[in-house]
Amino acid sequence: MDYLQPLDRVAIEFGPFTIYWYGIIIGIGILLGWVFATREAKKLGLSKDTFSDLLLWVIPISIVSARIYYVLFKWDYYSQNPGQIFAIWEGGIAIHGALIGGVVTAVVFANKKGISFWKLADISAPSIILGQAIGRWGNFMNQEAHGTEVTRGFLEGINLPDFIINQMYINGSYYHPTFLYESLWNLLGFVLLLIVRRLNIKRGELFLIYVIWYSIGRFFVEGLRTDSLMLTDSLRIAQVVSLSLIGIAVILIWFRRWKGYAKLQYGKRSN
Template identity: 50%
Template sequence: MDFFAFQFRSPGPILFDVGPISLRWYGLLIASAVLIGVIIAQKLGKYRNIDPDLIGDLVIWLVIGAIPMARIYYVLFEWQNYAQHPQDIIAIWQGGIAIHGAIIGGIIAILIFAKINRQSFWELTDIIAPSLILGQAIGRWGNFFNSEAFGIPTNLPWKLYIPPNNRPIEYINFDYFHPTFLYESLWNIGVFILLIMIFFWSIKNNNKLKNGTIFLIYLISYSLGRVWIEGFRTDSLMLGFLRIAQVVSLTSIAFGIFGLIWLYILKKSLPDIKN
């Protein structure tokens, strides 16, 4: 058991230093997720007869929309702390971005991009969804290197060591915690495989699925995992006694289920904006 505990011990947030410049694991992982996401989305776009260059342009919009919104979302719900240290608001390299904020920012970016380029919003979300969830799986490892976003104390074989200065005050005497970053990363990889299988099943069956289906399944499947994993977290963003991520996830599940019912039971298409 000690062997496994040793394996989940972060080497620290910094990959290496070059003079006064530090390359951080968090930044490297985000950059890698974006690059891999572009490659996958462009390949999927070809199956829907969408120009890879268009997807490349869309990804730029997504980065511009998602990353700042992810930080803004986090800072707003942690404003009590950031109001006392405003210089840390832009210190995104220290961690502190919220995936739900990134999703909101990304959706806004796709809406605007689809309108400008006269593309189907829902078709674009179907193409981006697999890349998005794989990017989330990769990005979660940034929490590992930053020793953040961990769960409550545990002695399970896959326990995660957290340095004393990163522990909540109420758990200062505990050494090992649930590696919730790992739970979510593995869950997201499973969702990625599910979405890819559904995508190619649809292609094999002459694009049998309606536009928006894969994105709605993404919302449901990712959110189902986030609901239970968030219950382990010690650093959840809170609104009163409510865990914001669980509220948003439950709302996303409801929206996704309603959307699928609308598409396949009520026999209607989701409202689009390309025209």
């Protein structure tokens, strides 16, 4: 059988400059998320510039924190190759690190602006998971973040189109398209959040539901991947973090209701 060549990672080359599809796809995810969040923010009485101002801080800080997270858990390698620490263009960022950096930045931003962090978080939740659903296709273009080896027959059996099957043919073998599994899970989560936010939920709970939903999917998808950051020989860091986040989110929902901190419903205009 003749196999198609993998899709080109490079979108545009001009002179010494190279633009990769990965960056374009991530940019599209951020743009759509920003548009969605800005529209919702305006409906809830926030300035139309709120999320533009927030992204100016969140994007660079999240990239740095994602890299720091990755480097720390691969310190055995980077301690021996310190020159590679800043070589982010060669890959090596972690979504959990980005989320941690983004949340910390949003807390500080909300405090400075006199806005409820939980209100910002609720508005952001659908946008974040939509951006994640889109962003995973950047991994597809790079032929990375894939799962364990499978057969072509398996991929054809789950009715994948040929362009995905061929892109999953890497160095002579086919692999689980875990990027696709997570992307579809996140897209379903996006729809779920749009539905849930119309229900009688309290301030902050939409974001916490996002954390729970994403973490459940990530836990199972991570079990299929071959490039996981490992805590021990058999313990995957992303799975440990996912389980921890589920527990923390559930406890926060219960605790905030028990203490009366979650009095306002989602959608109320008060900051």
